[in-house]
Amino acid sequence: MDSALIPEGVKRCSLGRFSVWILALTAILLWGVIAMLLCWFKGLNQTNMNDAYGFALWIWADLAVIALGGGAFFTGFLKYIVGKDELKNIINYAVIIGVICYTSALLLLAIDVGQPLRSWFIFWHANVHSMLTEVAFCLSCYLVVLIIEFLPLLFENPKLDKKPFLRHLSHNMHEIMAVFAATGAFLSFFHQGSLGGVAGVLFGRPFAFREGVFIWPWTFFLFTWSAAACGPCFTILITRLTEKVTNKKLVKDNVVDLLAKISGWMLGTYIIAKIFDTWYWAAYTLPKQGFSLIDFYSNNPFYGIWILVAEIVICGIIPAAILISSGGRKNKRLFMTAIILAVIGVCINRWVMVLQTMAAPVMTFEGWFMYYPSWQEVATTILPVAYGAIFISFAYRYLPIFPQERELNPID
Amino acid sequence: MSETQKVSASDNKRKNTGGTTILFFLIGVAISLAVGWVIFPKLLYLKKSQPIDFSHAVHNEAVGDCDSCHFFREDGTFSGSPTLAQCIDCHEDVQGDTEAEQIFVEEYIAQNKEVPWLIYSKQPDCVFFSHAAHVKKAEMSCESCHGEIGTSETLPIYEENRITGYSRNIWGKNIAGIKKHTWDRMKMDDCGECHEEETGDKGSCFQCHK
Amino acid sequence: MFPFCFEWVWDMSHIVFMGGLWYALGIVGAGLTYCIIKAARESSDNHNDGHH
Amino acid sequence: MSKGSKHKVKKFGMVIDLDKCTGCGACMVACMSENNVPFKENESKKLDSITWMRVYKLENGKSFPEADICFLPRPCMHCEGDRGHAPCVSVCPAIATDYDHNTGIVSQIYTRCFGCRYCMAACPYHARYFNWRDPVWPEGMEKFLNPNVSPRMRGVVEKCSFCHHRYQLALDKAYAEGRDKIEEDEYQTACAHACPANAITFGDLNNKKHSVYRLKKNPNTFRLLERLGTNPKVYYHSSREWVRRAGDNYLKHEAAKA
């Protein structure tokens, strides 16, 4: 029925099967939408956030999806600026994932703020000294860029492609895509960095605070770098997942291998910088404020030194080592482990920077603050996942995302 | 419908595309501009009449100045609109021959009911406005903010923003927010403008907010 | 965000921050406008070409 | 600092004598009553209970009978940070909170705040509170609301203002009387005024004539988390060493600030 919309030369499942799949995802989406509406109409008392946890699950999810969505800017940067042309075979997907991640982030922020109808104050009455202002500006601008990067792909839909205007527009945009990609990379460097600054500038929170060069440019650098390292890993992970679901090979191994190799090097360098940062923080910054490292990893039921080990060693050094070595990349199982670990690693990092910062006591007479999200928070956090799956499903079905698909899966 | 028919039909359309497209575009623009500039303000504001008419001019002549009725209390706060207790001083009985006064005496004074005046310059609850700082310390005139209400013969229609509940005088009568006089608009930007001119900066938040 | 906003101050932070922002937005806007205008012209040219 | 102000700037602050504070909670209620702080049926969830002024109970950690406790009232510290860069002020994306260089008071504008709660994450004192719900006053009780402080709507952050409206009212009175300056006792916060033990002293830390100027110089005076560089304007006084030590973080073998 929808064959006119399906790109030429590729095979898609039946509309019926597709509908069932979409319906199942929509059910999850609806659950999230209900939770979202509850938060909007009844207020944030629907969450388990409290005065000690002004930032919680949502802010973590925001930071995490923005880091994971970093695949878009970095792949774009590599393809258009650095000139790694093979990456054209995965850039479309990276952009789509980026669009999903960034729209999700904005949606979560819209639920997270107490007065969504006033949230435009952040632009109009901007405080240029606030990290969050920088984040908001760059985030929304970059989302515009992402959409611009996505539009040509959208116009390649067989039906839309028939309109001459759109066809030309798509063509023209392709032509100057390097300009957009460069702007996108510029904006991304800023907001990814500022997100690092969000926690790093909190000089009232010794767990998050970094001093001197370790706040600027170090923390900014760490966040940008980790997003650039792990974002492509996420793109690879989702690509592999899509291949698994569609039971097709969609991107050639050499493309993935190139991206993974670069990620590995990025991750490796990032982790060295991170270790240096942690060391300086533990050895010099903390003692000046009267703390020792172990203060932040003891006396509470959850945050032990394990989380530091997990973040830096298990989800940092190990995947970096695997991805850097060509042997590691060749071994399918090892490769996927590394990709998953890297994705988890950046999520742990964002979790720690947000939630552990809130959890650790600063005043000597307060204890650790523990928190678990309410179902409304969980549902609204899963909402983007369902939304993303639906988005990808439609995009995959109707848009020629993977240039190598036809070649890899010839229709007899 | 066959494929060929479809193509030719669209071909036909394309012929007069340029002209009609632009025409429709302009019609769209015109409709929107009319809605936005003319109809929207009419819908946005609810017109309300004051409970009774009042002539500032007559009163001003009788009592001499503004602060006979709008005075400072002993603690430095400003009394705002007069309460019934103040009016009774003169209006125990009907003084003149206006209908408004008769209504005032019969329906309010006699029944000891406060007049629910609609305050044109009412600022929202979050605003702390010190009349003392402006009138006493900075020696500003009432007109700089309240305009020529003091010499008016009759009370203008009060327009209430249906969404915000604000008096229209806050945004200003001009829907585009353009002002000619200092008193034409009373948004924060207008406060800031004068503060910047007079004191060198717009001031801190708490200077005007509570 | 704009120089006429209440909070605007002509200081280094505002000039750098907002300058960067408007610069980026300008590039994106100009690029997009260029593409649209070019596409519009091309599509009408195309149409003429097809007619001939 | 504002260009136009020729007069000497003020720096309002507090000195709280922990030897005198009995933990009675009068300051908390005075504050709530003065500032239209909402209340609800269950206020035992303390992380969801708005108390601009909160009295903490400190324990010395020793066993019976060496155990000791001390009460510590914690208003907003109105941190000066480095030249006005309080932890919360610089992070607010919409300038809903600012540092007034003429008074040293950190404001919070509820109608500007859109509830991102970044300031709460920034404040190490937990002095900032979020309105997780619409405040509700049972029928009739809205009558005691103070018109000098605007009630908050849900979804915004609020905190102690050093009863700034009392300063405004004092200034109004002074202006109306043709004065420019106010006396020490003309502007007192609700908590300082209410404290039955006179444990809270409030005034201009820059003014030699004000009691706080003298009291803050006592060697047994300390501030909370000074080492973080928050530069708070609330000073505490205690003759007990363990209490002074509890005011900041120290490494195990480090001596507390003298």
Add this chain to the structure above:
Amino acid sequence: MKIDRRNFLSLGAGATAGLAFSPLPWKLMDDSSIWTQNWPWAPVPTDGEASYVDTVCSLCSGGCGITIRKIGDRVVKAEKKDSDNANSGICILGLSSPQLLYSPSRIKTPLKKVEDKWVKISVKQAVAEIAEKLKGLRKDKLSHTLACISGSSAGTVPALFERFLTAYGSPNFITVPSVKDIYKLVFSLTCGASCIPAFDIANSDFVVSFGTGLLDGWGNPAAAFKAHSILKDNKKQLIQIEPRLSNTAAKADKWLPIIPGTEGVLALGMANVIIGKQLYFNKNVLFDSVTEGFEEFKALVEKDYSLEAVSNITGIKQEDITALAEDFMKAQSPVALFGRGEGSTPGSLHEMMAVNFLNALAGNFNKTGGVYLLSEPDYINWTHPVLDDAAYYNINAKRLDGAGEGKYFLAKHLLNRLPEVVNSSKTSPINFLFVTDSNPFYTMADTKLVEEAFKKIPFIVSFSSYMDETASMADIILPNHFFLERYQDIVTTCGLKPAVGLSKPVVNPIFNTIHSGDAIISIAKALGGTIAESFPWDNYETCLQETLEAKKDVMDKELFWIDESGVSNAFADSSGKFEFINDKTRQTKPYIFVDAQGEKKKYPLTLIRFDSMRIASGYTANSPFMTKTVADTVIKENDIFIEINPKTAAEYNLAERSKALLTTPKGKAQVRVHLYEGIMPGIISMPSGLGHTGYDSYLTGKGININELIGQIEDPASGFDAAWGIRAVLARV
């Protein structure tokens, strides 16, 4: 021209572009945010002229001078009155008065219970119905079965009630007892005069408090706090002796934990040290000439209160006792305080006497920094009520509580005996009960017993302003004005120089309530005859005006009238000396200290109550603001916490916050535990003032009323309730 989809799109695009150049989207965006700034459901306080009215707070017996801030006709805030007057101050409760004034649990109109449901009635109707009932009772010659429980005995309103009972023909006017009753007894027994003590804490240089909650609500809290702060300023000593590290103990220079109930033993032990070391000579006091019974006392303490024995009993080290006694006597102006906690339970007479001997040994009576012995303000000089025969006959009937006779000869009122007296008779000896200015069903120990008694009483009239526990048991409620709505004279005698304060109406009554003074006058008038004759006043205000006469002008201006003449009253009669032991005290079998009820074997722990400034435990209950200040280690959701030493908790396998079943000989309750190093092992403590069943949703059902768990113990010397705790056992749930 055909309109097709393309034209439509074009129109839409044009409209969109046009809109962007019209004010509509921008103004709507601005207005929608302004809408969120002024949500119609968020209240906007109405502004108006501010005014300040001074009055006297009567929410507790402290009687502070306070200032009420009003905006228009609304009460907005209660504040400390700026004045040097010692009576000017405010505490957390006084600060709550605006909330209490507008509280949803205020009774808004007179109510009558019909088939267990409240029906609104008019004041007139209520008065008529009460009068009708009382007439019937009198006809049946049962006028003595009318009783009245009053929160206080001082001032014109209690006096009007007492006068009503007299005129009506009943001796059963009973006041709610407190430590003040014991203070009076201690001094009338040893100083031979009817006087009340004023402890000059601020000027003392060594204060030893035997469990007195100086900073936990005792006396006039605001004045006590001020005095304490002066002590601190002057670097003077405060020693607190009690088993729990209370707020007072925490502020003290030294906290001496003591086994509860043995405070009197410690005092006598200290006396023994003082006498043995002849430390009293330092004070130039020659005991044989200025005191009586000293030798006998000396013999007694030497015999029974050796250091070793006292140390064993009290759990305090011998050297600590000696040091304390020595320091006490070395001080220039030492003073010993007594009366547990906030003083809402009278306590053991002998314990108080024992402590007061220390004051005697220090010779600090009527000296700066010591104990002033003052007379009570005496300004109500009404003519005797007119009694008809019926009244005359019944007024001399035996008091139901037995006070003033036999073994209760020392006491004037014994409210604590009432439940037992009612419960032990087949039919209630009280047919009609007035309850005014008190909430006995809540505040009396042994709730079950009290409930049984109240249920047995056929007709109860409550004059409460609030739907409290007692009011909800009443048959008719004639709600009193709140103190901010009424005139009343407030007599303050707690630890300060006695003063009479004038509570003045700050606002017009906001509900259909009636001043209790007016209510009782109206009832008297409705009864007619001699009863009406005994109330010659038109209304309460004229009564007050006449009673206070010239003083009223002073009070209108100054709020207070302080009787400066009272100082010389002590030692006026009898021997004119301090009497350690005399005939009267010999009759009361000296020095039996009250132990806790319950078998030690079955109930190995001891439950004590603690008073907190943040929880009002008397007639006035907590405001929502006050409850908000209560820590989550005291109340969490509706669960109450008991404090327990971690060592003891470990024995019971209890961790912080674990639930436990607390059982005492009087009842059971589910509690949570809070581990507290500041409490003696083996002792558990629970706050008083919680567990209300009346009032509003801000208070009802929070925690447990400790009175449900604690029984009464009749003080063998005085007959007052002297229970300070009860034995208990905990079981993990």
